[in-house]
Amino acid sequence: MNQPSRFELYVLDDGERPVEVTEDTKIPNAATIKIVKQDHTLANMLRAQLLAMPQILFAGYKVPHPLQPHFLIKIQTDGSITPEAILEQACLKLIGTLASLEAKFKREFSFKEVEPGAGASTNIGGAYGSTEDPYGAAGTTSGGAWASTKDYLDF
Structure with a gap:
């Protein structure tokens, strides 16, 4: 098969640089940046x-081939900052955003004390013999368990 080995998708070879910057000579304040061992996600x-x-006039990326683990990102600025510097600022902001998201995720889904008797032993029967109802108490029409407990989607 022509698929590369898994480790080749994320391990840098000897002498391989993770980021290569090429100045664009035809467009002012623009550069094409090759980032290796990354994909569409980043x-x-x-x-x-x-x-x-606000300093960005154009930003776009392409992955030249799906079997080659790199992408090219083209950046054009308004001239107040270089493309390399604005990329560094964007990376720092992105790291901050992801750190904030991680902290919020950990806070919301941390193990908390469960209220005693909050729908923990409702038997819904069923083919699998489950003793817990993952959606609250079954068969209540007045809102019973739904009104008194929080669902995992209630942030």
Whole structure:
């Protein structure tokens, strides 16, 4: 098969640089940046972060081939900052956003004390013999368990 080995998708070879910058000579304040051993996930997040910055005139990326683990991102600024510097700022903002998201995720889904008797032993029967109802008490019409307990989606 022509698929590369898994480790080749994320381990840098000897002498391989993770980021290569090529100045664009035809467009002012523009550069094409090659980021190796990454894919659409990082490329799309970087592009979105760059487009949210006021100094950016253009930001776009492409993955030349799905079997080659790199992408090219093209950045054009308004001239107040270089493309390399704005990419570094975008990366720092993205790291901060992801750290904030991680903290919120851990806070919301941390193990909390469960209220005693909050729908923990309702038998719903069924083919699998489950003794817990994952959606609250079954068969209540007045809102019973739904009104008194919090669902995992209630942030």
